[in-house]
Amino acid sequence: MAPSxxxxxxxxxxxxxxxxxxxxxxNHHPAHRHHAKPPKKDDKETVPGIRHPxxxxxxxxxxxxxxxxxxxxxxxxGWANFGQGAPEVGPIAGASERPNFIPLENFLDNxxxxxxxxxxxxxxxxxxxxxxxxxxxxxxxxxENVCIVPGxxxxxxxLASVVGDVYCGYQVPEYxxxxxxxxxxxxxxxxxxxxxxxxxxxxxxxxxxxxxKNQGLSVIVASNPRNPTxxxxxxxxxxxxxxxxxxxxxxxxxxxxxxxxxxPESKAELGDCLSAARYVDEVNEDPVVxxxxxxxxxxxxxxxxxxxxxxxxxxxxxSQSGSFLDGxxxxxxxxxxxxxxxxxxxxxDRIALxxxxxxxxxxxxxxxxxxxxxxxxPPTSTxxxxxxxxxxxxxxxxxxAFFEAALKEKVIVxxxxxxxxxxxxxxxxxxxxxxxxxRLSFGPDIDTLNRGLEGLERLLKRAREGDPELHSPPLQxxxxxxxxx
Numbered sequence: 379m380a381p382s383x384x385x386x387x388x389x390x391x392x393x394x395x396x397x398x399x400x401x402x403x404x405n406h407h408p409a410h411r412h413h414a415k416p417p418k419k420d421d422k423e424t425v426p427g428i429r430h431p432x433x434x435x436x437x438x439x440x441x442x443x444x445x446x447x448x449x450x451x452x453x454x455x456g457w458a459n460f461g462q463g464a465p466e467v468g469p470i471a472g473a474s475e476r477p478n479f480i481p482l483e484n485f486l487d488n489x490x491x492x493x494x495x496x497x498x499x500x501x502x503x504x505x506x507x508x509x510x511x512x513x514x515x516x517x518x519x520x521x522e523n524v525c526i527v528p529g530x531x532x533x534x535x536x537l538a539s540v541v542g543d544v545y546c547g548y549q550v551p552e553y554x555x556x557x558x559x560x561x562x563x564x565x566x567x568x569x570x571x572x573x574x575x576x577x578x579x580x581x582x583x584x585x586x587x588x589x590x591k592n593q594g595l596s597v598i599v600a601s602n603p604r605n606p607t608x609x610x611x612x613x614x615x616x617x618x619x620x621x622x623x624x625x626x627x628x629x630x631x632x633x634x635x636x637x638x639x640x641x642p643e644s645k646a647e648l649g650d651c652l653s654a655a656r657y658v659d660e661v662n663e664d665p666v667v668x669x670x671x672x673x674x675x676x677x678x679x680x681x682x683x684x685x686x687x688x689x690x691x692x693x694x695x696x697s698q699s700g701s702f703l704d705g706x707x708x709x710x711x712x713x714x715x716x717x718x719x720x721x722x723x724x725x726x727d728r729i730a731l732x733x734x735x736x737x738x739x740x741x742x743x744x745x746x747x748x749x750x751x752x753x754x755x756p757p758t759s760t761x762x763x764x765x766x767x768x769x770x771x772x773x774x775x776x777x778x779a780f781f782e783a784a785l786k787e788k789v790i791v792x793x794x795x796x797x798x799x800x801x802x803x804x805x806x807x808x809x810x811x812x813x814x815x816x817r818l819s820f821g822p823d824i825d826t827l828n829r830g831l832e833g834l835e836r837l838l839k840r841a842r843e844g845d846p847e848l849h850s851p852p853l854q855x856x857x858x859x860x861x862x863x
Contacts, residue, residue: 399782435554435796446785458830461790464679465821472730480714491709494697495526499712502719503685509721511656522690528707529682533669538563540695544596551797551812553605579609601633606797606817607764608757620657629665636760638675638728641736649729662689738820745831763818771841777816787833792817
């Protein structure tokens with residue numbers, strides 16, 4: 379039976395010290411320590427001059443899962459990775475044939491590629507954007523407006539490296555890697571804005587303009603569609619957001635990796651996609667920069683072929699920073715990517731992807747409703763679901779504790795705190811607006827999704843029946859003290 383609590387006594391404020399899951403996170407390595415508190419005596423420098431920056435949230439979750447026996451090379455072990463930040467990579471109905479070999483046309487393909495990318499691929503990306511978004515525009519993108527980069531994080535890191543000493547606006551919740559990028563490139567001064575759950579996580583332009591004016595923001599960074607909430611800025615709202623940049627109020631940097639993952643109710647809208655590039659007037663003057671690539675939309679995360687599209691002056695700076703940051707993307711894979719960017723092939727794959735992932739989204743949302751798990755804002759884009767745990771019994775009513783408990787059912791989720799961009803690591807985790815959320819991915823195949831949903835059902839059944847094994851020792855001892863047991 380669950381331990382009884384005297385309701386006549388005021389509830390004690392829970393803190394990190396009461397939670398075994400939070401202590402595991404804080405002690406994982408020094409980068410996770412509470413930076414507003416003095417360092418521990420055992421925080422010793424093992425290799426002179428080397429600092430641990432910490433891993434992104436998804437990597438932390440994978441490390442913890444592996445400590446419980448998870449091996450991504452052994453799917454037969456029965457794990458379900460709902461923390462997966464990548465889509466399934468196999469064939470799906472209606473899509474074009476998946477690449478199954480990479481030809482080497484000549485030995486020159488084994489040479490280094492230019493740090494801005496192979497010209498043919500840069501031209502193909504520019505053409506795809508012009509066909510998809512700019513058929514009615516006189517100003518067109520060219521190869522000079524495209525920089526090929528070895529992955530989305532490499533693209534964002536190159537951008538961060540060329541941003542000057544400025545105030546940079548961002549929103550919470552947001553993609554986990556932004557916090558680490560902002561921590562490394564210390565010239566950026568991050569200025570957060572908390573998006574509200576009861577407002578569907580909308581970015582209000584009036585508030586944004588006010589922040590630009592009053593706080594002196596020079597750069598705005600955002601993912602659109604947004605990871606982790608599945609919200610999207612589209613249509614007139616996106617046009618107005620680009621208008622803020624065009625008025626030279628601030629430079630707009632948009633991560634558009636989920637731009638195909640839209641789930642329209644009308645069949646006539648299948649195959650639509652979105653990009654701020656649609657609303658740019660002058661490609662070399664409007665300070666709008668977008669990042670995308672093969673990772674999500676083409677479902678080829680292992681290729682690490684992505685791109686940055688923007689004014690040619692920005693692209694020139696990114697080429698220079700790439701020469702010392704990452705050296706550029708694989709020459710061979712850039713050549714192999716060329717046929718994948720045919721506009722006709724892309725349109726076919728967009729339709730297939732949207733049908734397939736909409737079906738998976740609807741299936742997972744239906745099962746979550748049956749389990750009485752609350753999704754305050756069902757996603758209209760991406761392949762993520764932002765789940766509110768506040769109605770669940772202690773201790774699994776917060777993301778970290780739920781995550782640790784789910785591992786015992788061979789299910790991996792991502793705690794919401796990893797989407798609270800907190801570069802200085804000073805906030806108590808229980809004070810985070812994302813603390814009571816988890817992110818579930820419906821990126822994996824349907825069999826994995828069903829296996830994971832069954833694991834969540836088992837966990838919730840145990841929690842609602844008061845299974846004492848779910849309570850970590852510190853929390854259990856505190857409850858026993860509060861009841862006089």
